[in-house]
Amino acid sequence: MPKSTPVQITEILDGGKTDQVVSIKGWIYRTRSSGNIVFTVIRDGTNIIQATVKRGNLKDDEFEDAKKALIESSVIVTGVVVEDKRAPGGYELRVESFHVIQFAEVFPITEDQSPEFLMDKRHLWIRSQKLNAVFKVRSTVVGAIHTFFRDNGYIEFDAPVLQPNQCEGGSTLFEVKYYDTKTFLSQSWQLYAEAAVFSLGKVYNMGPTFRAERSKTSRHLSEFWMAEMEAAWMELDELTQVAKDEIRFIIQQVLEKNPRELTVLGQDSEKLKKMANTPFPTITYDEAISLLNEKAGMNIQWGKDLRTLEENTLMQYFETPVVVTNYPLEIMAFYKPPDPLNPKTALCFDMIAPEGYGEIIGGSQRGLDIDYMKKRLQETGEKIENYQWYFDLRRYGSVPHSGYGVGVERVVAWICRLDTIKDAIAFPRTMNRYSP
RNA sequence: GCCGUCCUAGCUCAGCUGGUGGAGCACUCGGCUGUUAACCGAGCGGUCGCCGGUUCGAAUCCGGCGGACGGCGCCA
Numbered sequence: 001m002p003k004s005t006p007v008q009i010t011e012i013l014d015g016g017k018t019d020q021v022v023s024i025k026g027w028i029y030r031t032r033s034s035g036n037i038v039f040t041v042i043r044d045g046t047n048i049i050q051a052t053v054k055r056g057n058l059k060d061d062e063f064e065d066a067k068k069a070l071i072e073s074s075v076i077v078t079g080v081v082v083e084d085k086r087a088p089g090g091y092e093l094r095v096e097s098f099h100v101i102q103f104a105e106v107f108p109i110t111e112d113q114s115p116e117f118l119m120d121k122r123h124l125w126i127r128s129q130k131l132n133a134v135f136k137v138r139s140t141v142v143g144a145i146h147t148f149f150r151d152n153g154y155i156e157f158d159a160p161v162l163q164p165n166q167c168e169g170g171s172t173l174f175e176v177k178y179y180d181t182k183t184f185l186s187q188s189w190q191l192y193a194e195a196a197v198f199s200l201g202k203v204y205n206m207g208p209t210f211r212a213e214r215s216k217t218s219r220h221l222s223e224f225w226m227a228e229m230e231a232a233w234m235e236l237d238e239l240t241q242v243a244k245d246e247i248r249f250i251i252q253q254v255l256e257k258n259p260r261e262l263t264v265l266g267q268d269s270e271k272l273k274k275m276a277n278t279p280f281p282t283i284t285y286d287e288a289i290s291l292l293n294e295k296a297g298m299n300i301q302w303g304k305d306l307r308t309l310e311e312n313t314l315m316q317y318f319e320t321p322v323v324v325t326n327y328p329l330e331i332m333a334f335y336k337p338p339d340p341l342n343p344k345t346a347l348c349f350d351m352i353a354p355e356g357y358g359e360i361i362g363g364s365q366r367g368l369d370i371d372y373m374k375k376r377l378q379e380t381g382e383k384i385e386n387y388q389w390y391f392d393l394r395r396y397g398s399v400p401h402s403g404y405g406v407g408v409e410r411v412v413a414w415i416c417r418l419d420t421i422k423d424a425i426a427f428p429r430t431m432n433r434y435s436p
Numbered sequence: 437g438c439c440g441u442c443c444u445a446g447c448u449c450a451g452c453u454g455g456u457g458g459a460g461c462a463c464u465c466g467g468c469u470g471u472u473a474a475c476c477g478a479g480c481g482g483u484c485g486c487c488g489g490u491u492c493g494a495a496u497c498c499g500g501c502g503g504a505c506g507g508c509g510c511c512a
Contacts, residue, residue: 034475035468054469070463086470110462111473112448116504172510188512213510214437226512307509350512359512407512421512432504 004078010046012081012091023078024049024093027127028071028104038066040095041088042077045132047260051077051093058096066098072127074101119422123436126426133261134423137254138412142206144253145227145406148246149204154229157203159192161185164386172211174222185210190335190403191390193230194366197401198393204229206408216431217308218420219358221409223429230403236347236365239402240323243351243361244280246406247321251276254415267417275320275354282323285345288314303328312356321360325349334376337367349404357414363404370394 004023011017012024026044033039036055041048053066069075078097083090109121118125125131150156162176162183174185189205196203206227213220229242251272254262262269283291288306292298296313305327306314315322326345329338336346348364367373370391374384409424422428427436 030473032471032474033468034471037469037471039471039474041472050472052470084470086472088472106446106463108446108462110447112461114448114505116443117447119504209512211511215508215510216506217508218506220511224512305510309508362512405512410512 008046009042009044009049012049012093013047013089015083015091017081018083018091019081021078021080021096022093023076023097024051025076026074028069028073028075031069031071033067038063040066040069040075040077040098042075042093043127043129047089048129049089049091049093050087051079051095051098052087053095053098057094058098062098065100065103066095068103069100070104071107072104072124074104075099076101115420119428119433120436122427129264131423131426133258133264134412134416134418135426136261137258137265137416138408138424140254140257141250141408141412141415142225142227144250145204145206145246145408147253148249149202149229152202152242154202154204154231155200157193157196157200157205158207159186159189159205161208163187163191172213174210174212187211188226188405189228190230190405193228193403194390194393194401197230197232198397198399201233202229202231209405214431218422219410219413221421221425221428221430222434224421224425225408226405227408228403228405230401232399232401234402235400236325236349236402239363239365239404240282240325240349240351243349243363243404243406244321244323247280247351247360247411248276250411251415262416265416265418267415272415278320280320280323280351281318282325282349284326285324285328286326288324291317303330305331306350308358311352311358315352315354315356319354321351321353323349323351332364334373334380334382335367336364337369337372347402353410353414355414355417357410359407360410360414361404361406363402365400365402368394368398368400 004021006025007017007022009024012022024042024044026042028040029043029048030041031038038053040051040053042051053063055063076099077093077095079093079095082092082094084092109124162178163186164183173187176183176185186209188209189207193203193205206225208223209226210223212222255269255272255276259269289300289302292300292310292313295317298313300310325348326339326342327348329344329346332346332348336348339345339347346364350359351361352358353360377384377387409421412424413421418424422430
């Protein structure tokens with residue numbers, strides 16, 4: 001084997017290895033042969049490059065191997081990097097050694113694919129350029145969330161995944177056998193975060209969340225990652241500002257770290273950049289209803305939640321995410337308190353993403369009135385006993401506090417312009433799918 | 437929970453008012469020294485989702501069941 005240094009394909013395409021002999025370790029992505037020349041496109045996880053294999057430039061048996069190796073065979077290929085306009089990407093590797101580590105069996109995924117088939121072969125499909133790009137963006141998003149909160153004085157705080165309580169409504173809980181009794185998978189970290197703020201002040205967390213909603217839409221997962229924050233002494237105005245700052249920071253980080261991935265995914269970086277530099281507006285639920293009824297000619301009655309249709313119609317008037325505050329109190333969860341200035345509404349907000357990606361954040365100030373919360377819980381058939389510990393938080397030095405949760409996959413789907421949220425997570429769990 | 441679409445080769449699909457199951461891709465073999473998910477020729481490949489019914493005869497018509505996908509509601 002000729003002398004060479006192992007490199008990543010991305011280094012070659014950046015122009016740093018031109019005319020040098022290098023080795024790449026990767027997998028065959030495409031292959032075409034033409035008698036005494038084989039064009040093999042190789043991927044290594046960082047990018048793809050064409051390797052040109054000519055008979056005579058390497059051992060004959062290696063040439064035959066290059067000719068017969070199927071897609072996804074693992075290889076170590078050595079050769080000279082040459083700038084060549086005929087090669088996709090502008091650079092190719094002129095091969096001097098072609099070493100097959102494993103000859104792959106026939107790869108089941110070919111050019112014709114249906115969503116169902118790709119979901120069945122998800123463990124193989126995650127190798128695709130598209131999902132590879134999504135995962136890189138997702139990694140940036142997750143990293144940005146940690147950085148944002150840590151840089152702003154928040155402490156990462158973990159809550160149990162097995163929980164005795166509901167947070168967002170009993171009908172959407174996953175029940176789990178727990179020794180001789182039962183418990184539930186976490187719907188939210190919030191109730192525990194509310195306990196934590198009395199110790200730490202400002203906390204955040206990111207982790208899996210489980211909701212057994214019978215939803216079969218491109219915006220729902222049964223298992224998704226939620227990034228939540230909770231802060232003592234914080235009220236609604238400041239809370240919405242933190243949310244806007246967080247989302248803007250996430251976009252800036254993706255723009256900085258993933259320009260190639262955004263291109264692969266067909267997202268317009270300029271549009272995102274403009275969005276990151278434009279203030280996100282805040283409107284009230286009342287204003288949203290007026291806008292829909294007066295400008296969009298709809299007939300929405302006060303008191304109804306904004307549904308998908310209303311949200312999408314509303315977003316036609318905005319190019320950035322929008323914060324909507326003060327939803328009707330009655331349709332909100334037990335822990336959202338009435339607004340003293342407008343008691344029929346709650347001190348809560350949603351952030352709605354543009355282009356039909358829907359709610360990406362939901363949050364609120366937290367109720368401090370034990371009697372009110374008990375009443376609301378009883379209305380939904382909840383057992384008050386399970387919440388005594390939660391009410392204790394209002395008995396020992398209660399303070400105003402607030403928090404919100406970001407749907408990580410919804411943010412990733414929006415930034416990556418995905419058709420479905422399922423592609424924002426490696427192995428999606430939905431109503432009808434829990435394998436592979 | 438409600439509504440809609442779909443299920444035929446490994447994959448994507450065609451298959452008319454019922455009459456011996458097809459194409460493209462993939463794969464195998466042969467050809468080709470610059471291909472861009474190459475091209476040319478040949479070959480391999482089927483429990484037509486499952487069960488039942490009608491019929492001389494069902495991929496096709498009827499009934500039931502199962503599975504998948506999407507929309508609504510609900511949510512992040």
